[in-house]
Amino acid sequence: MDADDHVTDPAPDLNPDSVTDPATDVFVEHRDLLFTVAYEMLGSAADAEDVLQEAWLRWAEVELAQVRDPRAYLVRITTRQALNRLRTLKRRKEAYVGPWLPEPLLTAPDVAEDVVLAESLSLALMFVLETLSPTERAVFVLHEVFDFGYDDIAAAIGKSPSAARQTAYRARRHVDARRPRTPVSAAETRAALESFRLALATGDLQGLLDVLAPDVVFVSDGGGLRLAALKPVVGVDKVLRYMAGSAGKAGGVLTGEPTTVNGNPGLVLRVDGVIDGVLAARVENARVTALYYVRNPEKLTRVESETALTSR
Incomplete structure (x- = not known):
């Protein structure tokens, strides 16, 4: 057949x-x-x-x-x-x-x-x-x-x-032509994300400027169900302004929890303990060149338990 x-x-x-x-x-x-x-x-x-x-x-x-x-x-x-x-x-x-x-998946180490x-x-x-x-x-x-x-x-x-x-x-x-020329280790990505998380949690503007590349791109996905930028935000100044405005509208206490998303370091962001979204990053030369933030609640159902993935 x-x-x-x-x-x-x-x-x-x-x-x-x-x-x-x-x-x-x-x-x-x-x-x-x-x-x-x-x-x-x-x-x-x-x-x-x-x-x-x-x-x-x-x-x-x-x-x-x-x-x-x-x-x-x-x-x-x-x-x-x-x-x-x-x-x-x-x-x-x-x-x-x-x-x-893409829909982010919590994956095993x-x-x-x-x-x-x-x-x-x-x-x-x-x-x-x-x-x-x-x-x-x-x-x-x-x-x-x-x-x-x-x-x-x-x-x-x-x-x-x-x-x-x-x-x-x-x-x-x-x-x-569209991916980093030099492979980046998970440890380097994790370190950059941790620096970003700490700077975000403490409101450390200089810390954010240090970890974000000048031409950083912020892509957010709300699917029309949650607030998100309708197109990628480009440039560190614009990204920081957008993030500050979004944080103000969200209210509550924002926390970031390090995790493994799609086999790579990521953050689960919560507002007052409730999942707000999943953040992943592209890192080059120890600086974040792109942030990918999934807020669409229909895409956040698989970040509480691991999904088995394999190439074999």
Whole structure:
């Protein structure tokens, strides 16, 4: 059966404790990988979960004995469904109020140990991935993050291996032009964020000026549900004025809690103990060059418990 054939069987209970047949067993074994692939392509946990359900419907009709590489086959199914969902999301994002940032996920420390995966999951890079076409994004994710060969990628996107290779080249050039030239360690990012947090908590203007780059960019996502800038704020003076105005309107006591978001250091900001948003940063030369602040409450449901992500 082709990986894209439609079936209507209901998805099973995917709790590992309830596994009762080989097909479900294989699907559950690779579930975290499939979720990670879908999330990398979509930037939305809810949509990634929907893609997994759709992928299961197709996998349930496959003759397992005829599948040479279940991992590659499952990723192919998942990629095709994610590409379909990306096109739907494109229309949704065109009507979105203000900048669209990925849904932040609280992740376990081991995600940060996979340097390639952690970089690809960072809000900074996922924000860049939003500028790729759906096919470019799929190819970039499968090749650069999950190390799939062009034959497997071609099967997933319905193109020839040479076309997949050319798409990968275009996507990599686009991404490389927009990400830091020098890799930054998690420790350096954590230190810059901590300096920012302390300066913000104490109202230390000079401390903020010291840690923020002159051309820092502040991107906030309220989704029309919470106050947020309708376009990126550029320049340290404008960013500080915007943050001061937002803090004044929020009222209450603002606190920042260091955490690991998408495999990278981040802050959960609270006002009087209630989550206000999740903040991530892009750091270069020990200074913050970009801040990404997700306030949309619909995107803050996965910052209280860890989400399992993996590239294997």
